[in-house]
Amino acid sequence: AAMELPPSHYPASRAAALAAAYVCYRRGSAGRGLALRALGRAGRQDIDGVGHKYHLELVLEDVLNEDSTVNCTAEVLYHLGNKNIAPDVQFTLEGELKNTDEADQIFYNRIKSLEKELVAENIPDSHGNVPPEMEPVRLLAWAASGYVIWQNSTENTKFQLAQIKQVKQVKRSDKYLEFDYMILLHEMVSQEIIPWQMRVLWHPQHGVQVTQESRQPKHPWE
Amino acid sequence: MKILLVFAALVAATCSEQLFVGDQVLRITASDEEQITLLRLLDEQEELQVDFWRHPTTPGHPADLRVPFSSLQAVKVFLESNGISYSIMIEDVQELVDEEKKAMMKSRRTERSTSTFNFASYHTIDEIYNWMDTLVDDHPSLVSKIQIGQSYENRPLYVLKFSTGGSNRPAIWLDTGIHSREWITQATGIWTANKIAEAYGQDPSITAILDSMDIFFEIVTNPDGFAFTHSSNRMWRKTRSINVGSSCVGVDPNRNWDAGFGGSGASSNPCSETYHGPYAHSEREVKAIVDFIRGHGNVKSVISIHSYSQMLLFPYGYKTAPAPHHQELNELAKKAVSDLAAVYGTKYTYGSIIDTIYRADGTTVDWAYDNGVKYSFTFELRDTGRYGFLLPSTQTIPTATKTWPALLDIMVHILEHPY
Numbered sequence: 345a346a347m348e349l350p351p352s353h354y355p356a357s358r359a360a361a362l363a364a365a366y367v368c369y370r371r372g373s374a375g376r377g378l379a380l381r382a383l384g385r386a387g388r389q390d391i392d393g394v395g396h397k398y399h400l401e402l403v404l405e406d407v408l409n410e411d412s413t414v415n416c417t418a419e420v421l422y423h424l425g426n427k428n429i430a431p432d433v434q435f436t437l438e439g440e441l442k443n444t445d446e447a448d449q450i451f452y453n454r455i456k457s458l459e460k461e462l463v464a465e466n467i468p469d470s471h472g473n474v475p476p477e478m479e480p481v482r483l484l485a486w487a488a489s490g491y492v493i494w495q496n497s498t499e500n501t502k503f504q505l506a507q508i509k510q511v512k513q514v515k516r517s518d519k520y521l522e523f524d525y526m527i528l529l530h531e532m533v534s535q536e537i538i539p540w541q542m543r544v545l546w547h548p549q550h551g552v553q554v555t556q557e558s559r560q561p562k563h564p565w566e
Numbered sequence: 567m568k569i570l571l572v573f574a575a576l577v578a579a580t581c582s583e584q585l586f587v588g589d590q591v592l593r594i595t596a597s598d599e600e601q602i603t604l605l606r607l608l609d610e611q612e613e614l615q616v617d618f619w620r621h622p623t624t625p626g627h628p629a630d631l632r633v634p635f636s637s638l639q640a641v642k643v644f645l646e647s648n649g650i651s652y653s654i655m656i657e658d659v660q661e662l663v664d665e666e667k668k669a670m671m672k673s674r675r676t677e678r679s680t681s682t683f684n685f686a687s688y689h690t691i692d693e694i695y696n697w698m699d700t701l702v703d704d705h706p707s708l709v710s711k712i713q714i715g716q717s718y719e720n721r722p723l724y725v726l727k728f729s730t731g732g733s734n735r736p737a738i739w740l741d742t743g744i745h746s747r748e749w750i751t752q753a754t755g756i757w758t759a760n761k762i763a764e765a766y767g768q769d770p771s772i773t774a775i776l777d778s779m780d781i782f783f784e785i786v787t788n789p790d791g792f793a794f795t796h797s798s799n800r801m802w803r804k805t806r807s808i809n810v811g812s813s814c815v816g817v818d819p820n821r822n823w824d825a826g827f828g829g830s831g832a833s834s835n836p837c838s839e840t841y842h843g844p845y846a847h848s849e850r851e852v853k854a855i856v857d858f859i860r861g862h863g864n865v866k867s868v869i870s871i872h873s874y875s876q877m878l879l880f881p882y883g884y885k886t887a888p889a890p891h892h893q894e895l896n897e898l899a900k901k902a903v904s905d906l907a908a909v910y911g912t913k914y915t916y917g918s919i920i921d922t923i924y925r926a927d928g929t930t931v932d933w934a935y936d937n938g939v940k941y942s943f944t945f946e947l948r949d950t951g952r953y954g955f956l957l958p959s960t961q962t963i964p965t966a967t968k969t970w971p972a973l974l975d976i977m978v979h980i981l982e983h984p985y
Binding site: 361468505 | 687688795796800801803818833837838839840875913915916917921922923924950951952953954955956957958959960961
């Protein structure tokens with residue numbers, strides 16, 4: 345059974361948020377972050393014995409340049425029953441994304457030439473400030489959190505990256521950059537702020553990889 | 567370093583002494599160990615009364631030395647005759663002290679006037695409460711401050727009343743900051759309250775509204791939570807009430823109202839962000855508003871402002887059945903949102919709470935609606951997740967400015983559709 349969904353209603357908007365997070369994971373880098381600008385048409389197909397499949401027409405924007413948008417069609421399949429399988433997401437971007445090779449390389453070289461491993465906290469800070477030199481660190485977290493969001497989403501969740509509590513660069517002898525992040529995810533439906541740890545590998549030509557991620561306990565006094 | 571200097575100067579100033587007139591600070595760079603030793607000798611000469619702000623340690627690294635006016639000539643001769651290079655970093659220390667004192671006092675003074683209050687930055691609870699008093703001082707015939715109760719930790723719950731007179735006129739209730747981590751809301755509240763006061767007599771719409779109706783505006787609706795976001799946890803949402811039998815603190819003040827209370831659209835777990843509390847109106851912050859609105863008896867609208875998601879919502883959250891006035895509320899929301907989305911990127915969605923965002927039981931607007939307040943709306947301000955709760959303070963003025971036309975639309979509609 346297939347039906348059209350109002351884009352302003354939550355079933356479509358949750359699927360759209362998930363799709364956008366996935367696209368950001370697959371296409372994000374230190375020089376590029378993508379965010380959901382708008383949801384156009386949306387439809388849902390209930391497939392017996394399989395799950396719910398959403399068809400979405402999205403508009404994504406480049407977070408560094410809000411004038412730059414790209415249209416995207418996506419399909420999200422939430423599997424029935426088994427909560428341990430991540431949803432299937434497929435997408436097609438219409439048109440080209442701005443090339444970020446230069447920005448990626450500049451950041452890569454900068455980090456590679458640091459004498460001491462990078463360490464930072466609270467990005468953004470309480471007032472929403474992000475020091476310009478931390479923006480690429482944040483964009484990497486944005487892309488990596490897309491992976492975590494994808495792996496942990498259901499039709500009853502809507503995750504956003506709320507803050508990087510801490511990031512520590514991990515020393516490596518090969519060409520990759522590695523960062524250990526402690527992030528806070530905001531889950532909209534429960535309104536919970538969930539600490540999450542993730543190990544992120546990155547190289548300008550190799551995209552973002554999350555090699556390890558784990559949900560952390562929240563302290564009762566927080 | 568300068569802070570220590572100013573402190574010392576202020577201490578001295580209390581004894582009515584001007585300690586540093588004509589004193590200079592020299593930046594000295596010793597070129598070898600011998601010169602370092604000579605500089606240390608300088609320090610030991612008590613009658614010179616020199617004061618190293620940064621001590622000489624290694625050759626090539628600068629040392630900073632405050633030299634009293636009376637010793638200047640002797641010290642300079644000493645340095646020059648020993649070939650120790652130096653430059654004058656501060657020509658007159660007292661001048662610097664005076665300038666800093668003036669700047670500090672000026673900044674304190676300017677913050678006390680509403681015309682120079684920095685709306686583009688986030689403020690503490692004390693700063694907001696002080697600003698409220700200045701708003702009342704600046705607009706005494708329009709604005710007054712009332713206290714409707716106390717928070718769990720005994721902080722006053724203040725409401726600004728905008729009224730041009732009359733007796734118990736039909737009223738509009740506005741609140742911001744019920745969820746303390748939503749900092750853009752308190753900030754928008756401040757700007758908006760100021761706007762209402764300034765626009766009366768200038769803007770025809772707000773003038774017409776205030777000529778027949780009153781506006782009640784609670785800006786820091788959850789002061790305990792707000793203080794906690796400043797002192798301890800920026801992401802705190804709930805009140806700070808102690809939950810009996812649990813180590814977890816706080817109740818979600820937007821699940822604590824007596825409308826569908828205790829249903830699945832809230833949590834019964836005290837550790838949860840949507841914990842509804844032990845019973846409806848258990849929270850003093852909520853009860854105070856309930857009592858106020860009931861006692862007033864003529865409130866025609868409740869507009870509760872939250873963030874984030876960019877939505878304009880109306881009842882119900884606790885049931886799927888459309889509210890009896892669904893069509894009118896939907897049309898009004900549609901109009902308000904179109905006046906909000908004048909610039910791309912500010913796109914808002916609208917609809918009932920349960921359709922648009924999620925099932926939510928025990929909410930402010932559902933209670934208000936079920937108690938006869940037809941025009942009950944919830945705003946979810948910027949953004950849609952990129953910064954979320956940590957919206958940069960540079961966005962406070964654009965957010966408030968762009969929300970204003972939407973608020974006006976609602977208020978004008980209420981004025982034109984009395985009930």
